[in-house]
Every structure is written in C-alpha cells, then in structure tokens.
Amino acid sequence: MRYFCKLLSCIMLCAVSVSAQSLIVRDAATGDTHLTATIGDTVAIEISAQLGALPASGLAVYLSVPAQGLSWIPGDDHPFETGELFAGGIEFANEVLPADETWGLGDGAALLKFVVVMGPGTPADRARSGTGVVAILRAICTAPIQAGQIAIFNNAIHQTRVVLADGLTELGTAAPNVLHLSAAADAPVAARNAHSSWGQFKLLSRLD
Numbered sequence: 166m167r168y169f170c171k172l173l174s175c176i177m178l179c180a181v182s183v184s185a186q187s188l189i190v191r192d193a194a195t196g197d198t199h200l201t202a203t204i205g206d207t208v209a210i211e212i213s214a215q216l217g218a219l220p221a222s223g224l225a226v227y228l229s230v231p232a233q234g235l236s237w238i239p240g241d242d243h244p245f246e247t248g249e250l251f252a253g254g255i256e257f258a259n260e261v262l263p264a265d266e267t268w269g270l271g272d273g274a275a276l277l278k279f280v281v282v283m284g285p286g287t288p289a290d291r292a293r294s295g296t297g298v299v300a301i302l303r304a305i306c307t308a309p310i311q312a313g314q315i316a317i318f319n320n321a322i323h324q325t326r327v328v329l330a331d332g333l334t335e336l337g338t339a340a341p342n343v344l345h346l347s348a349a350a351d352a353p354v355a356a357r358n359a360h361s362s363w364g365q366f367k368l369l370s371r372l373d
Contacts, residue, residue, distance in 0.1 A: 187339040189213045202306045202348045210302040220292035220330040223282030227318040232275040234308040245279040248298030254281040269320040292330035306348040317341035
C-alpha cells in the first residue's frame with residue numbers, strides 16, 4: 166500500500182510538471198497576441214517560456230508561420246535569435262524547414278525549427294527556470310497577410326519539447342496560444358495626410 170501511494174504521488178507530480186510549462190508566442194514590442202502591420206514594416210515576434218520551478222536546460226521548438234508575406238532577418242537559414250532564458254546555449258537547429266519536411270502542416274503555412282541546449286556542466290549549472298524569452302524572430306512584411314497565424318506546432322514527427330537539466334528527460338508543453346498577424350498595403354498618401362495633423366491643417370485651410 167505504501168509503495169502504491171508513493172507511485173501515485175510520483176504520477177501526480179509528473180502530471181503537474183507536464184502541464185505546468187508553456188510557451189507563449191506574442192508581439193515582442195507590445196506583448197499582445199494580435200499584430201497588425203503594413204507592407205514594408207519590420208515586425209518582432211517573441212517566444213516566451215513559463216517554466217515555473219521546472220529545471221530546464223533547453224528546448225526544441227517547431228513554429229508554424231504564414232508561408233508567404235514574411236522575409237526573415239537575417240535569412241531562412243537563421244531566423245531565430247536566442248533569448249535571455251537560454252543565453253549562451255548551443256544551437257542545434259535554427260532554420261526554415263524545406264516544404265518536403267513539414268509533414269502534417271496545413272496549407273499556406275511554413276515550419277520553423279529552433280533547438281537550443283545549455284552546454285556541458287552539472288545539472289545545477291545547466292538548469293534554467295521561471296519565465297523568460299526563449300527566442301525572437303524578426304521579419305519584413307513583403308506582401309498582404311490576412312488572418313495569418315503564428316503558433317507552436319506539435320505532431321508525432323515534429324515535437325516541441327522541453328529538455329530537463331539532466332539532459333535526458335523531455336517534457337511536452339501546455340496547449341499553445343496563437344499570434345494573429347495581418348499585414349496590409351500602405352495607405353494612400355492622401356489618406357495618410359488626412360489622418361495627420363498637417364493634413365488636417367491643410368484640409369481646414371481649404372475649407373476656409
């Protein structure tokens with residue numbers, strides 16, 4: 166009976182650990198999950214981790230993004246910038262995956278992969294916990310985007326996982342949120358002037 170109670174406690178603790186950690190995708194400038202831009206704008210998107218007391222040494226992230234309308238900075242071969250939570254870690258992957266490797270992804274989407282793990286050391290040295298930015302993406306909006314979605318992606322092949330400080334244990338993350346992105350063509354000059362103080366002044370001058 167005592168063994169059963171200990172086993173049940175371990176199972177409950179594991180369940181809490183699995184559901185506790187989460188990744189949030191949001192506008193790096195505002196923290197919002199809705200981002201509206203204009204073609205030519207540079208947008209910054211961050212992935213923030215909420216680990217609680219979980220001792221993590223790294224993670225593997227798959228991110229679903231619109232396939233068209235975004236040009237990553239500095240390029241498709243290195244779209245992510247490591248955030249402060251795993252600063253100094255070793256990047257094992259940082260890329261836009263080829264279309265023939267995006268099994269299970271919906272139409273009109275592309276898949277980005279980012280893997281970072283802290284280097285050699287004791288579990289205590291490698292452990293990271295709490296809340297912090299995992300990675301940042303910067304992109305130029307190059308075409309209109311309507312109802313675009315950016316979200317953590319998970320399936321049987323592409324698994325977003327948190328690596329614990331022992332370097333062996335991997336855990337999933339809680340249900341992800343979605344960053345809603347839209348990009349529109351630049352407003353006509355006349356429309357921009359009409360909404361500016363100088364444009365309003367000229368309009369009032371004409372009326373006089």
